[in-house]
Amino acid sequence: MxxxxxxxxxxxxxxxxxADRIVTFLTPDHGRLKGFARAARKSRKRFGAALEPLAxxxxxxxxxxxxxxxxxxxxxxxKLRAGLRRDLETLTLAGYGCELTEVLFDDSGxxxxxxxxxQAFLDHLDSEGxxxxxxxxxxxxxxxxxxxxxxxxxxxxxxxxxxxxxVSFSAFHNGSLCAECDAGRVAIKVxxxxxxxxxxILETPLTxxxxxxxxxxxxxxxxxxLNDALRCHLHRPLKSLExxxxxxxxx
Amino acid sequence: MLDSIPSFARLVAELAKFPGIGxxxxxxxxxxxxxxxxxxxxxxxxxxxxxQNNTRFCSVCFHITEQNPCPLCCDPGRDEALLCVVEEPQAxxxxxxxxxxxxxxxxxxxxxxxxxxxxxxxxxxDPLIDRLDKGSVQEVLIATNFTVEGGATALYLAKLIQxxxxxxxxxxxxxxxxxxxEYVDEATVNRAVEGRRDI
Ligand SMILES: [Zn+2]
Ligand SMILES: [Zn+2]
Numbered sequence: 001m002x003x004x005x006x007x008x009x010x011x012x013x014x015x016x017x018x019a020d021r022i023v024t025f026l027t028p029d030h031g032r033l034k035g036f037a038r039a040a041r042k043s044r045k046r047f048g049a050a051l052e053p054l055a056x057x058x059x060x061x062x063x064x065x066x067x068x069x070x071x072x073x074x075x076x077x078x079k080l081r082a083g084l085r086r087d088l089e090t091l092t093l094a095g096y097g098c099e100l101t102e103v104l105f106d107d108s109g110x111x112x113x114x115x116x117x118x119q120a121f122l123d124h125l126d127s128e129g130x131x132x133x134x135x136x137x138x139x140x141x142x143x144x145x146x147x148x149x150x151x152x153x154x155x156x157x158x159x160x161x162x163x164x165x166x167v168s169f170s171a172f173h174n175g176s177l178c179a180e181c182d183a184g185r186v187a188i189k190v191x192x193x194x195x196x197x198x199x200x201i202l203e204t205p206l207t208x209x210x211x212x213x214x215x216x217x218x219x220x221x222x223x224x225x226l227n228d229a230l231r232c233h234l235h236r237p238l239k240s241l242e243x244x245x246x247x248x249x250x251x
Numbered sequence: 252m253l254d255s256i257p258s259f260a261r262l263v264a265e266l267a268k269f270p271g272i273g274x275x276x277x278x279x280x281x282x283x284x285x286x287x288x289x290x291x292x293x294x295x296x297x298x299x300x301x302x303q304n305n306t307r308f309c310s311v312c313f314h315i316t317e318q319n320p321c322p323l324c325c326d327p328g329r330d331e332a333l334l335c336v337v338e339e340p341q342a343x344x345x346x347x348x349x350x351x352x353x354x355x356x357x358x359x360x361x362x363x364x365x366x367x368x369x370x371x372x373x374x375x376x377d378p379l380i381d382r383l384d385k386g387s388v389q390e391v392l393i394a395t396n397f398t399v400e401g402g403a404t405a406l407y408l409a410k411l412i413q414x415x416x417x418x419x420x421x422x423x424x425x426x427x428x429x430x431x432x433e434y435v436d437e438a439t440v441n442r443a444v445e446g447r448r449d450i
Contacts, residue, residue: 012366018270048436053366053399055438077437082445088406091399095365239368246370 001062003073006030008059009118011098013051015041023051023072024102025059028115031108032101035061035072050075054084054094054122068107083126090130092247096240097121097138103234104146113206117141120207130249132219133212139226140198141206148233149202150225151175152195164192169225171232188228194221259285311382313358313375315340323356330354332389336379336408338362338396346394354392357382362400363407369400371407379408383415390418397424 008025011032016022021040026032040047050057051072060074084094101110101118121138128134143149154161156175166189168182169175176195177186197218214222231237254260259281266277284292308314309321316322323329333354337343338361346352359374382388391412395401409419424442426435435443 014367049438050436052438080438080441082441085399085402085406088403088410091403091406092365095399099366240365242368243363243365243370 001064003060003062004030004070005058005060007078007115008033008057008075009098009115009122010051010053010055010057011102012053018042021051022069025057026101026110026115026118027059028112031110032105033061033070033107034068035059035070037072040072047072047075048077049080050077053098054081055079056081056119056122081122081126083129084122086129088247089249090125092240092244093130093135094122094125096135096238096244097125099238099240100139100142100230103236103238104142104148104230109146111145114142114145117145117206120209124209128210132223132248133214134209135244136214136219136222136226137201137209137212139230140201140222143226143229143233144202146233148229150229152198155181157181162192162195166190167192167195169228171225171229188224190221190225191217194218194225198222198225308358312356313360313378314343314356328353331387333392334382334388334390335392335394337394338401338404342394342396352392354390355388359395359404362395362398362404364400365403374404376408376411380411383412383417388417390420393419393421397422 006027006029008027010023010025012024014022016036019039019042021037023035023037023040024032025035037047037051040051049055055077056079058076058078059072061070061072063070081094083090085091097118101114105114117138121134124134140149150156150169150171151174154176155178156173157177158181160178162176162178168177168179168186169188169190170177170182170186173181173186176190194217197214201212262281262284263274263277266272266280267274269277272280284295305317306315307317307319309316309319309324311320311324314321314323318325330353333352334357335343335346335352335354336357336359337346338359340358343356343358346356357375357379359376359379361369361374363369363371363374383391391408393405393408395404395408405421412419424439424446426432426439426443432440
């Protein structure tokens with residue numbers, strides 16, 4: 001039994017029994033962990049607000065020899081990010097970011113970059129609030145870190161360069177498709193310029209969220225493309241997605 | 252070992268379903284009940300059945316009640332213009348214990364939770380809006396919990412209610428009475444500073 005200490009972002013919690021709580025949290029060096037917090041709901045002394053979703057904390061835990069639940073000992077609040085609670089769309093987008101991270105990466109799959117990306121995303125929403133750009137930036141970078149990034153700039157089937165104008169896209173077929181490979185099967189159409197924009201986004205630093213402004217067309221096409229790619233790789237639908245779509249401001 | 256006494260085993264199994272009660276405590280309780288006079292056992296059984304048979308949710312505020320509408324909704328001494336919205340009946344009871352509120356109540360029976368897929372349809376929000384549209388309420392005090400879910404619910408309700416020209420307020424964030432600042436968690440201190448007021 002070794003006491004571990006690490007920065008952590010709380011992704012989710014579920015109540016267990018009358019007083020206990022199971023908490024899913026993301027760390028830079030230990031990936032995603034699930035911990036058991038005894039009496040967390042009854043006694044606010046030990047954990048306070050530090051086990052609430054979206055909180056960034058200094059987590060103290062002990063690994064157990066059996067089972068995948070670690071035992072939570074202490075959590076000190078590092079950052080509350082009160083700005084995430086400014087309005088419903090910001091709060092829902094922040095929650096969506098946490099669920100996306102939880103579902104896209106398995107226990108050991110999330111490395112330090114995933115942590116830094118989610119941290120920067122939450123910081124950005126905390127200060128700037130909701131934006132479609134923030135959502136797209138998070139999604140495209142998470143996909144890229146998960147290794148599921150579809151081919152964008154060349155045909156995913158035959159590798160030939162893509163023509164200007166409308167291009168077909170299918171996450172099921174691993175990305176963009178030239179007219180011949182598509183042969184009329186694919187419903188999603190994306191402008192080459194949008195694909196180019198996504199290519200450039202992937203070259204920017206992972207933690208940069210400010211200063212991006214996409215055209216309405218790029219936002220719409222990009223969202224359709226990312227929805228398709230994410231649906232293809234998530235092992236379950238995201239519960240927060242329906243509410244995010246519902247509470248997001250109209251385009 | 253309990254298999255040889257089926258009725259005892261059955262009671263232990265039922266008691267162990269209670270929150271916070273494990274097999275060990277359930278066995279202890281069962282032994283206690285075994286030693287009680289028969290009248291005591293009957294009183295307990297009847298109390299449980301009465302609770303099930305006689306209580307329901309008030310059709311106006313959705314608090315637990317034996318008469319419909321509930322006494323809180325019928326009390327002429329309460330202020331029709333002020334409505335307090337809570338997540339659960341337990342929260343209503345907590346506010347009643349404080350004797351600080353003299354308006355009416357509305358119980359949502361839950362909170363919005365984007366991460367658990369709990370949306371507005373699963374809460375008693377439509378009946379709340381119907382009540383407000385009847386016109387006598389001038390202020391809605393949102394007393395949902397101070398959690399992410401309670402906060403999301405408050406934001407959602409404010410968005411629905413404010414356009415109706417009704418004042419929306421939220422319980423103040425505060426330092427617990429009798430506590431020393433040194434021992435209060437950062438989140439509470441943070442909110443208390445934000446919510447400071449003139450004295
Ligand atoms: Zn091709
Ligand atoms: Zn009532």
